[in-house]
Amino acid sequence: MLESRLRDLLSTQLEIIEDGIELIKIEQYLPSSLGTRSFIDILAKDRRGRWVLIELKRSDAAARQAIHEIHKYVEAVKSHLGARDDEIRAIIVSTEWKELIVPFSRFFHDTPISIIGIKLTVDDAGNLCFGMQI
Template identity: 30%
Template sequence: MTTVKYLAEPDLDKAHNFISSAVAQRDMIVMAVKCSVAYEGRGASRLGEGDRLVIVKPDGAVLVHRPTGYSPVNWQPDSHVITVEKQDGRILFRSVRKRPREVLEILISRVYFVVAIHGLLDDAEFIEYLDESEIADYLARHPDLIEEGLRVVRRERPVEGGYADIVAVDKQGRYVVIEVKRVTAGIDAVKQLHRYVEMFRKANAEAKVRGILVAPAITKDALSLLTSLGLEYKHVDVARIHKKAKQERRHSGSLSLLDFIGKRG
């Protein structure tokens, strides 16, 4: 059963007791406070006093947000020990990790509000996908996923009315104009590919040109139109590409902020 408790503009004694109890029960805690923040561990940092949003999760993760921006200014991916003490008329919230040893201290001088939520559950599967540009980038590096023997000539080739995602040459020396979609391809995607193929043929009158629509799925009407226009469809597993692309980023040392936070934890 989920329960929610909160205090608005409490004095620091009430806030201290409330936060201590919520930490002991492993509640989700969300509080708007005036505070300063100190961190010591792999490095060290100090953040002067200001208004912050502090989130403490049941697994011990702690995030400190400024009023603007989406990234936390300080965070602890998990905590082995959390303590809440009164110190010189303020509240000292301390999160400690053992391996590696990291200490995050939040010194609170005022509490605007604090909410404690007990019993939150979330067991849903999270599936993250790349955007179309990232999928096309990956396929340009691994064209055999589209067709064996393809050799990429250009990524994002300008054609009249837009940009072809990938232009390649197949084993028989024919040009292949490739349009990539992240979700189920419909009739508009087929018309887009057909337009790019025709523009490419117009600019390269002597060339033999194919067109391939790459997507995780395609509607029946779109597939029928595609076939009637002499174009082709290639299924790709977007989730698998995401997994492989993430592995490539890790091996190359190129990590996004989310990858970095996951690795740090």
């Protein structure tokens, strides 16, 4: 299954991640004064009104980019939407964690924002299954 298909499917089933997450937009563009392009896979809000940035990865090769992208998206949300660190959550959802676990662990310990990782699986019928929280 392609990452875009997985993103679209997940966006209709955000309760797999957490109850109460409300979809704001898929592929939300956020401008940056530095000229970088920021397209958040899934932008949502949680029950407490915090911005939830969901970055989705489908392969180990793509997962290597996840931490860099989350850094960029967090700064764009702070700049463009005026959010503070305590108003932002990041969720990295990946079907593969081999290449991602070490940089994710470092980011988890170093960042002031709330971040979780989720291993997602897709069954043979194309259904999403919550694997585990990292």
